[in-house]
Amino acid sequence: MNHSKLFERVTLGTHVLKNRIVLPPLTRQRSSPDGDAATDLMATYYSQRASAGLIVSEGTQIEPRGQGYAWTPGIYSDAQISGWRKVTQAVHAAGGVMFAQLWHVGRVSHTALQPHGGSPVAPSAIRAEKVKAFIATGPETGTLIEPSDPRALSPTEIEELVRMYAQAARNALSAGFDGVEIHAANGYLINQFISAHANHRDDQYGGSLTNRLRFLREVVHAVMEVVGPGRLGVRFTPLFTGTDQDRVYIGLVEEDPHGTYLEAIRILEAEGVAYLSIAEADWDNAPELPDSFRRDVRSAFSGRIVYAGCYTAERGTRLIDAGLADLIAFGRPFIANPDLPERLANGWPLNPLDGAALYGGGARGFTDYPMYVESRQDHTTEATA
DSSP: OOOGGGGSOEEETTEEESSSEEEOOOOOOOSOTTTOOOOHHHHHHHHHTTTSSEEEEEEEESSGGGOOBTTOOBSSSHHHHHHHHHHHHHHHHTTOOEEEEEEOOTTSOOGGGSGGGOOOEESSSOOOOSOOEEEEEETTEEEEEOOOOOEEOOHHHHHHHHHHHHHHHHHHHHTTOSEEEEEOOTTSHHHHHHOTTTOOOOSTTSSSHHHHTHHHHHHHHHHHHHHOTTSEEEEEOOOOTTSOTTSGGGTOOOSSHHHHHHHHHHHHHHHTOSEEEEEOOOSTTOOOOOHHHHHHHHHHOOSEEEEESSOOHHHHHHHHHTTSOSEEEOSHHHHHOTTHHHHHHHTOOOOOOOGGGSSSSSSTTTTOOOOHHHHHHHHHHHHHO
């Protein structure tokens, strides 16, 4: 099958992306343990993958309460901004374009990760289920743990959080990012406000769908005022009925996901958001999104559309050919293959994924995956020695 459309140039705001392949946000837990700042190792990791048309950073928490996992990076301190600046400089030197994903986990956290051991914050005091936080138990050891009971945010605190998102966007630009992506997916804070399962508020931020979307609307508007057109993306996980009910926490399946997320997407369209990223269920035998939903998404949104979730070159090309997607994100394959676009373009075999080294640690399973050409040269040298 011809995958040529994957390798076409495409515009995103003022940028001309070299191809339609995206490195999506992938939690790797390699930030500095003494300040949650991006490291030199992370700069190497991202620059190795700069052949992607677009790189989106792993989720980077906008404030200390936004952390749900040990060793994930932030973007609220001077040290964190400086750390990310090293990353963006390395990516730009390698010819890449990189956006920062702005993240707040909300209730998916534990008191051990919260400032002064406080309760995680959420739209409502409803404990997260079927999901784990991750806390450090030693310098390089940690454990998964049930999230703590959250407390409900006050309206004043919600307004403060909107301002924190805007400040995080300013910090991202200061760090050299080309734009930002708002994380409104995977059962985290903005997703919690959207969901009728997690949001039982009776004020202007809860009840009706319009009210449950208010926080999203305010955050998108505030961040857009900072970054401007062409520099903002938003990520959703609109899971549908039929999804494995043991996994629904990932996207908080709504009674009417089609209507819920189309209304959310209309907010992005009204604000002039540059791209919409849709993360699909990514476990084995997961159901695909309905074609009717994909078509309605395309009709409702005039910006670029990115799909992610167990995509192959063939599957992604079909979606682009159908006019339903503009870019395709590859997660695990890009972890194991820093030169993934070249491998897909040439039909070269892929490195296997080291699943035991996905989260935390050092270079193993992070920056030590070989490039295809380099590995072939090493093999030839050994054969002729």
